[in-house]
Amino acid sequence: MIADNKIIGIVSWGVAGCTAKGAYPVFTKVGSYAWAAQPRIDDTDLSYDGRADLLGRTPSGGLFQQDSKGTSLAQRVYQGNGWQTAGWALQADLDRDYFQDLIIRDATDGHLYREYVDHSTGEYTWKQIASVWGGYTSYAIPGDLTGDARPDLVAVDADGSVYLYPGKGDGAFYGKVKVVDRSWKNVKIFGHGDLTGDGRADLLVRNSSGVLYLYAGTQVEHTPWKPRVQARTGWNFTSYVANGDVTGDGVADVITRDSGGTLWLYPGTGKATTALFGTPVKLGTGYNQYNLLF
16 A cells, blocks of 8 residues: 655666665656656546546436546446435545545535545445535545645635645544635635646635636645636536546646536646636537536
8 A cells, every 4th residue: 555655756776775885876856847747646547547537427326437538538437326325526545545535425414425445355445534524515625735745625614714624644634724714605616636837736716606716736734825816707617527637748627517518628738827728628418417527
């Protein structure tokens, strides 16, 4: 099991395990390349090909997987039934073991649950995430917001206050930290990975008027974002899926669904401006057959 992965350097060359007497290793600094390296560790890559993939749930509870092919999606594959009670769902590797976890809010009891690989048995299992309240209006797991290489959770309450739950790296979270006080009311938050090319996880916030803002990450716990940047207007889509780097270029992307059921890929550019996304790419039609995309 691999946990708490954070790329710091790459061995250029060394002698006898880099520890031989009179010898020394040479490392390549990778800070300038963190934006490209981090998605390979942290993205929702279900098929292990370097691209973030998509899951969809039908009203009857059937779960389907569609793998990214860069700017298109592979044919869907049935993954099982029994998902009808999920009010929302996210993908995130909370324990950094290279196997994606599925995080849901169960509509029947209001609690958060995590499906993950139990390495003692080799089987997928469910466990309640008791460290996070299930009554928030919007959730996101953008990645590492505190600089400790562990995925963190962000949640918005009905009053518009925003809380950061620092991840423990084992599927649980430390106590919440209020990072915004009553100014994000009626917003949708989403995002996974680095949108700006600096190696830090970022967050997207869409208000009730359809204005999209970028909050670039700082990796500072109590002030996790830089001042917001207005990125788009007219973002009145029915679904927003932010699973990370869909195209495989190292920059996080976003998938949206419009009211007609058409799925669109908004490829990230790495620019923290109104040019945050490139020209949208049509991924397919008929996606209103799913009542949950993640």
